[in-house]
Amino acid sequence: MRGRGTVVLGFVSAMMLDARHGLAQAPANWQTSFGVSASETKERIVALHDHILLIGVCIVALVAILIGFALLRFRASRHPTASKVTRMPWLEFGWTIAPVLVLGAIAAPSLQLLAYESDIPDAQLTIKASGHQWFWRYSYPDNGGFAYDSIMSPPASVPAGEPRLLAVDNRMVVPVGAVVRIQVTSSDVVHSFFMPALGLQIYAMPGRLNETWTRVEKPGVYYGQCNQICGLNHSFMPIAIEAMAQPDFDAWVRDAATRYPVVSAATISAQVAK
Amino acid sequence: MSTTEHRRECRSIAAWLFTTDHKAIGTLYLGFAIMAGTLGGAISGYMRLELAQPGMDYVVNGQSWNALITAHGLIMIFYMVMPALIGGFGNWFVPLMIGARDMAFPGLNSLGFWLLPLSLIMLIGSLLVGDGTGTGWSLYPPLSGIDGQPGPSVDMTILALHLAGISSVISAINFVTTILNMREDRLPLFGMPLFVWSILISSLMLLLAMPVLAAALAMLLADRNFGGAFFDPAGGGDPMLFMNLFWFFGHPEVYIMILPAFGIISQIVSRFSRRPIFGYPGMVLAMASIAALGFIVWAHHMFTVGVGFAPRAFFTLASMVIAVPTGIKVFAWIATMWGGSIRLTVPMLWALGFIIMFTVGGTTGIVLANAGADQVLHNTYYVVAHFHYVLSLGATYAIFAGFYYWFPRMTGRMFPEWVGRLHFWCFFIGTNVLFFPMHFLGLAGMPRRIADYPDGFLGWNMIASLGAVLALASTLLFLVMLAVSLRRGAPAPRDVWGPAFTHEWDDDPEMARPRGTAGVEAGA
Ligand code: HEM
Ligand SMILES: [Cu+2]
Ligand SMILES: [Cu+2]
Secondary structure (H helix, E strand, C coil), X not given: CHXXXXXXXXXXXXXXXXXXXXXXHCCCCCCCCCCCCCEHHHHHHHHXXXXXXXXXXXXXXXXXXXXXXXXXXXXXXXXXXXXXXXXXXXXXXXXXHXXXXXXXXXXXXXXXXXXXXXXXXXXXXXXXXXXXCCEEEEEEHHHCCEEEEEXXXXXXXXXXXXXXXXXXXXXXXXXXXXXEEEEXXXXXXXXXXXXXXXXXXXXXXXXXXEEEEEEECCCEEEEEECCCCCCCCHHHCEEEEEEECHHHHHHHHHHHHHHCCECCHHHHHHHHHC | CXXXXXXXXXHHHHHHHHCCCHHHHHXXXXXXXXXXXXXXXXXXXXXXXXXXXXXXXXXXXXXXXXXXXXXXXXXXXXXXXXXXXXXXXXXXXXXXXXXXXXXXXXXXXXXXXXXHHHHHHHHHHHHHCCCCCCCCCCCCCCCCCCCCCCCCHHHHHHHHHHHHHHHHHHHHHHHHHHHHHXXXXXXXXXXXXXXXXXXXXXXXXXXXXXXXXXXXXXXXXXXXXXXCCCCCHHHCCCHHHHHHHHHHHHHHHHHHHXXXXXXXXXXXXXXXXXXXXXXXXXXXXXXXXXXXXXXXXXXXXXCCCCCCHHHHHHHHHHHHHCHHHHHHHHXXXXXXXXXXXXXXXXXXXXXXXXXXXXXXXXXXXXXXXXXXXXXXXXXXXXXXXXXXXXXXXXXXXXXXXXXXXXXXXXXXXXXXXXXXHHHHHHHHHHHHHHHHHHHHHHHCCCECCCCCCCHHHHHHHHHHHHHHHHHHXXXXXXXXXXXXXXXXXXXXXXXXXXXXXXXXXXXXXXXXXXXXXXHCCCCC
């Protein structure tokens, strides 16, 4: 009985969170950069991106300015005789070495980020996400192995306040602050499990079990889409992750375990093989 | 029409069909590229119409959308960019620049060309039969397998690509042989114009890369039709094998397309700065190292497939290293202008547009090369923006640059200067308005290859579609100008662009026009 009550409470609080966070993270018109970051991974990705972008803008500006300047100073009307010089070893050496240094300044933080992403910390929870044409199936092997399908809400009946083509009937649910290991596979063609707000993306490959991880820092509902062309309804295969506080999550799990059928590991591997 | 005129006309059609003259074949390639480009452009106009607002309003369903984007990509790469840069300008100018009478194997040359229209017909056919090939140009199985795409479309696409591949290999063999063996006396390798170098290096890359694509396609064909299981996990195969093979071809392929563009830009920048190219040996080495490095970076297209830290770190570093030789090229172009005597002619305008826009595309390439960051950029519109900056604003600008530059040489006629400028500025503004906002869409997380998008992506998509209108309109302007100038353009003066450093300008432009059978008399 108490469980029920918490579920209702959790549901209400999730609704409120939807209003505060959920919408904020769906893509917004005229957005010119990343949306919200809800994990440290994403924050680190944004930092690296901004670092490279700054360097990139400088390079493009340098090229444009040099060309503009050359056009002003060396047009035929002002500079009728062209120089005959065609080699300047020190200059050529310089413009070979300078980019190497710049790339070094990118490579160091880049490899750090990659190591951070690749190194899966001890996970408190494992969730399996399996791509199907054209929906996702999530299962919770740590919690008795219940599994359910997550299908896009048809555009005509999108719940109020939720974005078209991103809303689903059953979201993946994770606890805030916990390290979650996500295992991704596919039962048919290649799909891609893509969740921009968490800085996550990994292919769902038939015959392979890929692994990634996340730790969601802010409660809310986060949206992504299948990101690998997968046939007829590739445009309509969204991913929605709802992050809630641990007690709400525990309540959700208890409820879900009764509502959704258990899918054994054998069933899953049979699916994967097929 | 009198009978003699009629007979002459028939003879001239036959002459075009059977010609083995390198200039005539070059012209055929260019005409073919223009037609294919128009087709690919029309498809992209339809795609931008669909994407101008949310909802699926024009395409029948997701499958036909997927088939259209596949056709668009394949047409632009295999039937527009490659035929224009390599078959078109390569055939026309490599022999002239090195003082060869013709290509080494004129008959093969003709075969190489005529395989292409056949191949394109197969590809268009694949759109018309069944449901089309709805896989994207990368053709990943199992989606491209028999369960993913039942019906004959994918098989037709595979055969079309086989034909195009054979055509490419034939012309590559021809270029390598011609350039290595048929240079006039005393023209050393390191005295060849950079355009010739670029065709030589691209051809060598084609010889290495195309067979790998052919193998992957043959295996796919076997999986689909003969019970193979190369890529089918149920039979012990692995789709990842296809990805590796495809990108082992695919990444070199992007450099196969851009190196000849580099070559053209080098000729133009040097000519209109009235100065030989700065740092010539460095330019050659840069192209050679780009080609070599191009074969060890393929997995940067596969960062999210599920590979470990070490390979991703390796491919990150290797990909970034390509920026060094690329930077050498850009700096050398600028250094050539610096101290030169610059004339901002129409070809030069396109060349400068190329340099700046290509730099933008190269920079986003560097961003994507970081596996850690690619995790949120892979397969989004950011990638679409990146490759259009290097292809639509890169390779295509170079094609237009070369076209305007050599037009007087190829036709003996001039184009109206103001139309060339108008074309440039409309195309420049149009393509930037079209493709720049795609960076924003990608950062916001919009997946590529979708026919309908969440409403939050509307704003920039609308702008992109407006840009497409301008870009396509300016292309139309180009086509009209071409039609008019071919018939009524003023005769080109003998020294159109002033003193030349290369030999393709040596003989009279009037003589250059391939007049069917007259090709033989017109030999350089
Ligand atoms: C500095 C040089 C370059 C670097 C570092 C670079 C890097 C990359 C990377 C990492 C990707 C994969 C992105 C992803 O899928 O997540 C990519 C995609 C692509 N690049 Fe580049 N690139 C460079 C230059 C070029 C050039 C010169 C071209 C062609 C002329 C080109 C054409 C493409 C194309 C067509 C794709 C998309 C392929 C697809 O998925 O369909 N790139 N590039
Ligand atoms: Cu998909
Ligand atoms: Cu690549």
